[in-house]
Amino acid sequence: MSDDKSKTGSPDRDRINLSEDYEIQYWTKELGVSEMELRDIVQAVGNTSRAVREHLGQ
Template identity: 50%
Template sequence: MDSKQNVGSPDRDRINVNEDYELQYWSEKFNVSRNRLKEAVQAVGTSVKDVQEYLNK
């Protein structure tokens, strides 16, 4: 479970699109829009590895 106090480093294995700071972090990291990130998570789940593979297709 993500700690609300530790907003500087999101969980490195999972993406929680319901947390605004994670949505911002991961969309910037993958250089995609927030909606594209949400679409990827909906398609393959919250695993960072799976989302990255999906976005690289």
């Protein structure tokens, strides 16, 4: 199921959805990691952008 792009807000912006190609492209560029690194980190710490950034030391 696709994201409803008309329903954005904090919960949507704070989570990394690895099921959407455009989100993977955005987050890999934003965080400076590869797709595999992003997937591994999300699996290790969860899908919140805050947890991923903390893991990366950002």
